Amino acid sequence: MGNPLTFHLDILGSALTSTLTAWRGCMVVRQAEQPALPLVLYDMEGCPFCRRVREALSALQLDVDIRPCPKGGRRFRPEAEQVGGRQLFPLLVDDNTGTVMYESADIVAYLFQTYGGRPVPAYYRSRPYQPALGSLASAVRGLRGIRVKASRRPEKALSLWSFEGSPYSRPVRERLCELEIPYRLHNLAKEHWTEIGPAVQRIKPGPYTPLPGGKREVFFSHHRRVQVPYLEDPNTGEGLFESADILRYLDRHYAAKAS
Template identity: 70%
Template sequence: MLKAIRHNVNVLESVATSSFTAWRGCLVVKAAEQPEKPLVLYDMEACPYCRRVREALTSLHLDVDIRPCPKGGKLYRPEAEAIGGKQMFPLLVDENTGKVLYESADIVEYLFREYGKRPVPKLYQSKPWQPALSSVGSGVSELRGMHASPGKRPEQALHLWSFEGSPFSRLVREKLCEMEIPYTLHNIGKEHWTEIGPARQRIKPGAYQPQPGGKRDAFFQQHGRVQVPYLEDPNTGEALFESSRILKYLDATYGG
């Protein structure tokens, strides 16, 4: 009972975090073509600058391999330093173009130019107050996803279907970051304004039908619904919806 109450509180905190960041990273601006080689992001979930990059990735429908680098982490921080020369995040590595980029504004501009084939939209352009508001958002979520916690390391990276503004998905990403569990982040942001709202109560009434031919449509054809977070673990064969179930699974399977 107490765990359920605590989880609901965390969800409300995560909703507040999304509100402080103006719900960026929910709607797709332009569905970019996935590159031949996966993008790699060395990332800290609670970092407001990393969040800006993940928002842009969602808006472009781009998938990315996440290498979690929480404070106190020992798994990917040294690797990031070996690649870029310092432990500063976010760090984007794109083997398709040979680019290695720090600085969230530079990464966001690069993603929209290289993969969106367009300038950065106004909503995603850097504003002087954004880091402060995003930091408040991280504080509201008790800085989950900031510090490393003991845990086991999977042999293979996990797969998470998510979009940045989803409060429920954020709870799972926070846990994965703290446990330094690598995962492929499959972004399935909302492709049309009629999809706004929770999975069971969207703005448009009636049975849900995703935009034909998109990433959401492919997910719908496979699972019969579009709901995030959705986690697949190739190490165990588990496939789970619902943030509370996923968090329980991660603690039981990979907790220290």
């Protein structure tokens, strides 16, 4: 990501992926209360079926512990098989209810019913054409976030503030998956139409003020802005905005050096 032109083209490709998936996972449908025990998702970032689950998590503002399971990965795939019996993804584990669940449509329905208190909204229901569009959206990304890259495992899981439809967050999640780095995904979707647009140029002019009582207000109170992605690494004490900076950081600290 050293070339600015390459990076900007990558973000354009990520925006196309969001377009092909109808920009689901950008707006909050219902602000869910965070469960007492964290949800765990065994996930492959570039998988279109995993994406559907992450879209629902964003729509509900639910945080989740991501266990990346790229193809060829050895860090969490055996663990997923031990938990669920198969290396099939997505796999959701909810210790609050004793639920271990495969199949994206079932997981989406479970999340909206259990934590949203409602059926799946029409916008998030499965349609016959969606698998094809989802596969095309992954192909646009050059199948990033699918295959493992050699890496060093951090002692402590990282934290990423993101939302599924964010074109700037997607490359970071792809790299975290490829490097098999576990992380707490803090979903920070847009809570009102006035928040539509990039952090520096929202639809509503004037100073940005988040809605009271939401997760964005909490984030704003700490950072005086709401911008994703934002990565925190408890292993080094680093906190980083900006996709390009985060990608360089992850490669420098966790990608295995070629011998």
